[in-house]
Amino acid sequence: MSHGITSNTNRVVMAMLWESWMLTRWGVLARMLIAILTILVFYILVAENVEVITETEEEGLRALFWVTCQLCLFSGIAMGLSQESRPGFPFYLGFWRPVSTRLQVLIPMAYRCLFCMVLYVIPLLLANYLVEIQQLFKSAILLIIPITLMTSASAWWTDKKGLSQLAGWAGVFFGAFALMYYTLHFNQHSFASDPELNWWWTFSFAPLDYLILLLVSLFAVVLTLVGVDRQRHGDEGIRLWQTSDGSGSYPVDANWLADLYQTESPTSSSKRAELWAEINGSGLPAFVWSLVIALSIPMLWLITNLIGSEALWASITVFVLWIPLIGTPNFGIRMKQGRAYLSTFDAARPQNTAWLAGMKIGVGIISMLAGMLVITTSLWFSAPLAENFIAAIGIGRQLLIDFFVTTPIMEIARSLFILFVQFASIVTFMAVLTAIYSIYLDRLTLGILGFMVYLGVLPIIIASETLPLGFAVAHVWAFTAVIAASAIYYCYAIVKNRILGLGYTCVGVFIWLLYALAYFSRLRDDGMLGADIPTEIILFRVAVCVSSLALFALAPWSYAMTRHRR
């Protein structure tokens, strides 16, 4: 009988490991590939070509390797996150299976710990083989387990969006920071007093450090076990306050904040209604959260000033600035619904596709800019509170003041216009990528992966003199030609397919021409178009400029593709 149970448990464990592998295999392989290629490229381009490495260069080399390996570590830790947009335990479909919660939780957690370590160790082994830096092994290997467990715990302990998850993220962030700060002995060194950075990999854990790592790991596992068990039986969440919508439920999410400023939808025009929905659905929540962050910065800095802790100041600042950049979609803020893709609800509206794309991307650009503006304003006025910790803040502030005082207003306007178009291009690029990704998931993933592999292999081919340098340079010409051809083709395609009228397309091209004019006049003024500048560099800048036009034309086209699924 006991043999039967063991055999069954083994099968379950194998099935769960297989499930975890199937869900994460592409991510694991992609990250591994990127890490290995980064190290190889770095080695070939820098280390191999320097015959005599001075002591300082070696320090720099090691530091760069260290940073690369830390990136591998943190990309591995990202595996601890949920595999889909649904918050909470990612394997919730297994709740009905006859498996104990303990097994359900421990197997995926163990899997993640194992693969995060593999993702760290393999690139490190390669680095060690190439440049013999054995000490790197010690730097983070023991930190991986508790940090991975904490990451998983913060993502899995509740399926409630909003403040519960925010609390979880804050916990894991400050926990990981504290863990690294104390176990890596940051408290005994500082960047100013030890510029050689040798101590980064020459430390050793004290017995107390091992105890801390163990306790943190245990806490993360217990928290996850309790949380997942609650979800398995209908996680009710933590009751902090009652919602005002009269539903009788007590969800802990961030929408109560959004409700404070909600207005009624206009009914006079579908375009206005769409604008209202985008602003209320994604723009204002992002802005309101930026406002909250902007207000919290001076308060938190004031507290750290009173305490006088540089570490606390650094961790709080990084965390607060990290929220708007990465965290917002996870916190129940309504940014997901139809933001960068078209839901069936959006697609079935009697609305012009170009308008839908314009609204979604436009509101995204404006709200993000507004959010960044209030956070920057807050940082600006709070700067005196941070000068005790980072002197460079005062210098940077003074440089900015000097720039605005001494630069003619037309030049400032030109710079701001260029920055705006480039920022808009980045947001548009993200939206286009998401839209196309929703149609060509596998093909795009493999395409990007293949492209990255190619980019990694190319320098190796050149360095090994298999092909001449001119082959690599030819890529700039090909890249520019592809961008230019794409811009022309998509401008033509949106008009031909009646996605956008000829008039609107011409207006778009005219605005882009203004941008191109401003961009190149700025380059000329800065001497970036002189005879001493290589043609390829200039060509690359041309490609960057034309890519904005290609993206603006591609955006409505990609939304039309998503809407009609050709």
Next chain:
Amino acid sequence: MLEFAEGIGVVENLVEVRNLSRQFGNKLALDQLDYTAGEGKVYGLVGVNGAGKTTFIKHLLGLLCASSGSVRMFGMDPVHHPLDVLGRIGYLSEERDLPEWMSIAQLMRYTEAYYPKWDHDYAVELLKTFKLDPEHKVKNLSKGMRAQVGLVAAVAHRPQLLLLDEPSSGLDAVVREDILNAVVRTVSDDGRTVIFSSHLLDEVEQMSDHVTMIDDGRVLLDSDLADIKRQHQHSSIRFPEHRDGGPDITGSIWKEGDGCLWNAIHETATDQFATAVAELGGELLESREATLQEIFIARVGRNTSATELST
């Protein structure tokens, strides 16, 4: 009623689909499908899960572009004329895809902006009928309530064509009845058209004037319900001797039985069928009009549960 479509001329059918094919990877989801729908009728689309019903409806909305063939809605291509086509359609998606952050009242106002013919009083009346509180957020609604809200948003602008994708999927009997009543009212008001897909055959039989059976992306049967039922008879027959594999009777499209007693669905008239049975040495015990479920099983050739075709 004939209608003039923009630059097209006279439109006889609201929906006209010709040789529509659609392929997803290696899977042929729709295969040379022809379909027409006129005004003032309820059209039922029947098929097992994965038969191609939702894919077909998405083509009607222009949410999928045909790999080959043509789709004309009100005489227009829905991909190239999304505003003109979608403005005349009320659509309830199978996934009940609604913006979760809105309250019901906000959703109604928001939807109203898209449809000039939005009937506010009708929407309020339907919300009251469904006992829905306009202040409730969509995200807090149950599956049934979401279906009801989606239905109100779809019918309150009194669309020319109501497209319902599995409207009663996963709903309890009370909610299903509410939805059916609302649909019936929609049709009786102004003689509009409803196309709905379902795998609940009793529901289709109860509501439809016209039935289209789809299986593996092909149309198996497409006719008025009354004609379909008239053309398909269910007969019980008996043979004096044991017959392995059943009798081969002219006109029979399906048979089931054991030994001497057999049931058959046939397209021939009862007297012709009786003659064919007699020629094989058997006798006709009983004959009646076949139910839609029996016809479906006979056509698709698969067994299903009592009234549900879900596989």
